[in-house]
């Protein structure tokens with residue numbers, strides 16, 4: 001089922017008289033290698049398969065036994081534990097023709113036409129076949145039955161912007177195959193979209209709140225506003241709809257990127273709107289995250305529920321950054337970036353620092369799904385020009401496709417399925 005990651009050579013220990021000789025020789029070769037021109041290769045394949053810990057069935061059984069014996073700290077939803085010393089977010093992309101994707105685009109009717117790239121003429125499909133391989137362990141394989149069994153009688157909710165909506169749809173696509181047609185439904189009520197798995201009495205929901213806190217971009221349909229205004233301390237208008245959720249996955253980032261400053265409203269949107277001040281974006285972002293954490297503290301029981309935060313999703317607007325054409329973007333990109341040190345300009349280190357600081361200090365556990373670095377490598381995974389367009393394209397645009405490429409959102413199936421695999425790992429194997 002899973003192909004092991006590439007390894008250079010077998011490194012099993014030997015007990016022959018030559019062993020010390022071999023060790024010395026390999027050390028010399030290693031040093032020569034390190035200082036040779038092939039240094040970049042070492043970085044590209046930074047690990048050996050022998051270092052990677054397997055999630056074997058027996059291991060899961062041991063973990064379950066340990067959970068049952070209460071040897072593990074009680075983390076809601078845990079069925080096993082994560083591998084010690086394994087950072088799931090550090091690793092590399094491996095091409096896996098058979099193992100990925102986990103569903104087909106035309107087989108999942110819930111994907112919105114802004115994300116169905118094949119249906120909109122994307123000529124290549126390699127972007128669907130990459131599997132994330134953490135450096136020191138395998139990701140547990142996504143088991144839709146296990147997920148649904150554990151969601152029985154529960155409410156799982158994604159709250160945030162269109163990128164989180166994509167992740168919500170990816171989760172529905174990963175699960176829907178095992179639910180018969182009459183036992184599932186998808187409905188939208190204003191800002192709230194609900195997928196129901198009736199036999200499980202489970203819902204998976206998406207709630208539109210691009211800033212998490214209240215803003216003038218909250219209308220679920222009409223929200224393309226360039227002069228954005230937020231009320232950083234006001235969350236209840238949205239959060240009243242989140243009460244009773246057992247698992248919440250938050251995100252917010254894209255809508256904050258309007259420049260150095262944000263407009264903050266002190267009064268209400270129904271008032272005279274006079275009391276508007278400007279604030280550094282990072283500071284405003286920090287206040288909004290803190291407000292969200294305060295809500296979690298007051299409204300979610302850490303013994304029964306889990307809260308997650310998906311870190312910022314990078315975009316790929318300037319191909320010069322990864323050694324492409326001077327005026328290019330994600331258009332025409334078909335393979336991931338190989339440079340392990342690549343960090344695009346679009347991802348703000350300042351915002352990442354704020355995320356770390358806020359969640360490190362919070363009194364309630366909010367698990368960060370750190371998708372930023374691993375998504376930075378995926379300049380090939382955006383919807384680009386292969387999506388339903390909001391308005392008809394002009395002849396000038398058609399003559400220059402990269403001018404209208406969407407280098408923010410991601411094709412499904414694709415990268416966002418991996419975000420859910422990571423969420424699955426953190427949920428069940430904390």
Ligand SMILES: *[C@@H]1O[C@H](CO)[C@@H](O)[C@H](O)[C@H]1NC(C)=O
Nearest residue numbers: 057142143144145146147149
């Ligand atoms: C998936 O989970 C279900 C329920 O826990 C279990 O019965 C089944 O064996 C699992 N499937 C695989 C392939 O591990």
Ligand SMILES: *[C@@H]1O[C@H](CO)[C@@H](O)[C@H](O)[C@H]1NC(C)=O
Nearest residue numbers: 152153154155200201202203
């Ligand atoms: C279904 O789940 C909800 C929580 O989402 C719970 O309040 C309700 O009692 C459940 N109903 C049944 C019949 O189990």
Ligand SMILES: *[C@@H]1O[C@H](CO)[C@@H](O)[C@H](O)[C@H]1NC(C)=O
Nearest residue numbers: 073074297300301302303304
């Ligand atoms: C969670 O469980 C622990 C141990 O059972 C208990 O001490 C604590 O009060 C509980 N917390 C809440 C918020 O119920």
Ligand SMILES: *[C@@H]1O[C@H](CO)[C@@H](O)[C@H](O)[C@H]1NC(C)=O
Nearest residue numbers: 325328331332333400401402
């Ligand atoms: C896109 O890629 C193809 C194949 O590599 C190339 O022939 C074509 O010129 C590229 N188009 C643009 C606009 O860069």
Ligand SMILES: *[C@@H]1O[C@H](CO)[C@@H](O)[C@H](O)[C@H]1NC(C)=O
Nearest residue numbers: 089311352355356368370373
């Ligand atoms: C996410 O991972 C990147 C790269 O490993 C790291 O620089 C960053 O600090 C992490 N962010 C958070 C919020 O943990």
